[in-house]
Amino acid sequence: MNAKNRRIMALSLALAERKVIHLKEAAALMQVSEMTVRRDVAENPDLFGTLGPHIIAAGRPDLEAPYAIGRAAESHSVAKRQASIHALRYLQPDETVFIDCGSTLIHLVDLIPADTRLTVVCYAFNIADRLIAKPNITLILLGGVYHPASASFAGASGADTLNALGINASFLSASGIDQQRGVSCEQFHEVPIKRKAMQMAQRRYLVCDQSKICRVRPAHFADTDDFDAIITEAGPLPLDGTSWQSGIVAN
Structure with a gap:
C-alpha cells in the first residue's frame, strides 16, 4: 500500500470514529501538509466532503461543522440584525444589563445609540470590543478561561x-428553541453564566433569528417560559408556542 492509500484509509477511519475532523487535525494525524489533505479530499469525492475547514464522510449532509463564532456571524446576519432592532426597544437607558455571547447580540450592541448611558455586563470578547467604542457605556467584563470557538470567557x-x-x-442568545425541550446552545461552558445572568435579572429576553426555532442543541439552559419575551426578526414570539411548529412565525 502506497503512502497516499494509507492516508485515505487513516482519514476514513478517523471519520468513522469522530464524524467530523478539522483540516489541521487531519494534517497533523497523517503528518502531511494541509494542502496534501485538501488534495486527497478533492480527489476522493466518493469518500469525503467538506463543511468549511472541516472534513466529513461523503453523503453526510446531516452533519454540521462544530460551532465557530466567525462562521456563525455570516449566517442569517440580516435576520439577526432585524431581531436586534426589535430587541432594542426593551433596552432602557441608565440600567445595568447583561449581554450574552454569540453572533446575534453584536448587532444589538451596534444599535445602541452613542448617547445612551448603560452599565453592560458581558463575557465575550466580540461583544466587549464593540462596547469599548461606546462613550457612555460602563463595561464589566467577566473573566475566566478563554474559549476561542465562541470568543467567550x-x-x-x-x-x-x-x-x-x-x-x-x-x-x-441561543442556538436552539423548542417548545417542549427548551432553549439550548452549542457550548456547555456558557450554561452556568447564562443561568446566573437570568437568575439575577429583573427581566429576561431571548434574541435569535427564526432558523433556531424547533432546533435542539447539546447544552440546555432554560425553558421557553423563563423569558419575558422571545424576540426574532418577526418581533416577539407568542410565549405559549402558538405557530412555532412550522419553524417560521409570520410578521
Whole structure:
C-alpha cells in the first residue's frame, strides 16, 4: 500500500470514529501538509466532503461543522440584525444589563445609540470590543478561561461577579428553541453564566433569528417560559408556542 492509500484509509477511519475532523487535525494525524489533505479530499469525492475547514464522510449532509463564532456571524446576519432592532426597544437607558455571547447580540450592541448611558455586563470578547467604542457605556467584563470557538470567557469568577451585581435586564442568545425541550446552545461552558445572568435579572429576553426555532442543541439552559419575551426578526414570539411548529412565525 502506497503512502497516499494509507492516508485515505487513516482519514476514513478517523471519520468513522469522530464524524467530523478539522483540516489541521487531519494534517497533523497523517503528518502531511494541509494542502496534501485538501488534495486527497478533492480527489476522493466518493469518500469525503467538506463543511468549511472541516472534513466529513461523503453523503453526510446531516452533519454540521462544530460551532465557530466567525462562521456563525455570516449566517442569517440580516435576520439577526432585524431581531436586534426589535430587541432594542426593551433596552432602557441608565440600567445595568447583561449581554450574552454569540453572533446575534453584536448587532444589538451596534444599535445602541452613542448617547445612551448603560452599565453592560458581558463575557465575550466580540461583544466587549464593540462596547469599548461606546462613550457612555460602563463595561464589566467577566473573566475566566478563554474559549476561542465562541470568543467567550468562563469560570467561577464570572458567576461570583454576577452574584454581586444588580441586573435590570438580561439579553440572551441561543442556538436552539423548542417548545417542549427548551432553549439550548452549542457550548456547555456558557450554561452556568447564562443561568446566573437570568437568575439575577429583573427581566429576561431571548434574541435569535427564526432558523433556531424547533432546533435542539447539546447544552440546555432554560425553558421557553423563563423569558419575558422571545424576540426574532418577526418581533416577539407568542410565549405559549402558538405557530412555532412550522419553524417560521409570520410578521
